[in-house]
Amino acid sequence: MFNEIPDELKGRMLFLEKADRLDRTDGTPRAKRLRQITEDTGKFLSILAVNLPEGEIIEIGTSAGYSTLWLALAARETGRKVKTFEIDPEKVKLARETFGLSGLEEHIELIEGDFFNYSAQLGPIAFCFLDAEKEIYEKCFAAIADKMVRNGLIVADNATDQYEGIKPMIDRALEDERFDCVTVPVGNGEFVCRRK
Numbered sequence: 001m002f003n004e005i006p007d008e009l010k011g012r013m014l015f016l017e018k019a020d021r022l023d024r025t026d027g028t029p030r031a032k033r034l035r036q037i038t039e040d041t042g043k044f045l046s047i048l049a050v051n052l053p054e055g056e057i058i059e060i061g062t063s064a065g066y067s068t069l070w071l072a073l074a075a076r077e078t079g080r081k082v083k084t085f086e087i088d089p090e091k092v093k094l095a096r097e098t099f100g101l102s103g104l105e106e107h108i109e110l111i112e113g114d115f116f117n118y119s120a121q122l123g124p125i126a127f128c129f130l131d132a133e134k135e136i137y138e139k140c141f142a143a144i145a146d147k148m149v150r151n152g153l154i155v156a157d158n159a160t161d162q163y164e165g166i167k168p169m170i171d172r173a174l175e176d177e178r179f180d181c182v183t184v185p186v187g188n189g190e191f192v193c194r195r196k
């Protein structure tokens with residue numbers, strides 16, 4: 001999968017990695033920053049998402065589409081589609097640009113708006129990558145937990161670098177007997193929940 005990334009897509013990934021590094025240090029206001037996952041986390045997501053049960057593959061928090069590209073690589077491998085939700089119109093514009101250049105468009109559905117306006121209409125979920133504002137993680141977990149299929153995965157970013165911020169979601173998941181959960185020390189820490 002990783003040695004079949006076309007040059008144009010690799011170029012866009014490198015461009016986004018550079019832009020993300022830069023805007024963390026150049027005074028860009030938080031709301032405008034890309035706040036992307038690390039490359040290692042991207043690879044981790046691809047490897048998890050290439051081997052999923054039936055159901056929707058979703059992402060909450062697209063930003064400029066960097067993490068979506070890693071999920072879409074897995075979706076291409078398996079003939080599936082990633083549904084990604086982004087609330088900020090400026091980020092949606094950037095993501096459209098990313099996906100247009102990626103060669104992976106047929107494996108991505110970008111939905112502009114608040115995830116919670118769509119969550120009730122979602123079908124059974126095989127995979128959810130959760131990477132939005134930390135304050136809404138617990139509400140996201142509550143919105144999707146019942147919809148997760150057996151062996152479906154929820155992966156929540158920032159489980160180590162923003163542990164306190166997402167603790168309410170982590171605690172709720174650990175108390176939910178329907179899930180096996182573990183924090184994986186890749187990137188900024190990925191909290192992985194498997195539906196039993």
Ligand SMILES: C[S@@+](CC[C@H](N)C(=O)[O-])C[C@H]1O[C@@H](n2cnc3c(N)ncnc32)[C@H](O)[C@@H]1O
Binds near residue numbers: 036065114131
């Ligand atoms: C940390 S960034 C996502 C980074 C992206 N996953 C990546 O690694 O490339 C979080 C994004 O979540 C979006 N967001 C926050 N609340 C949201 C909501 N309720 N619905 C959809 N998107 C939301 C923000 O606008 C922001 O772009």
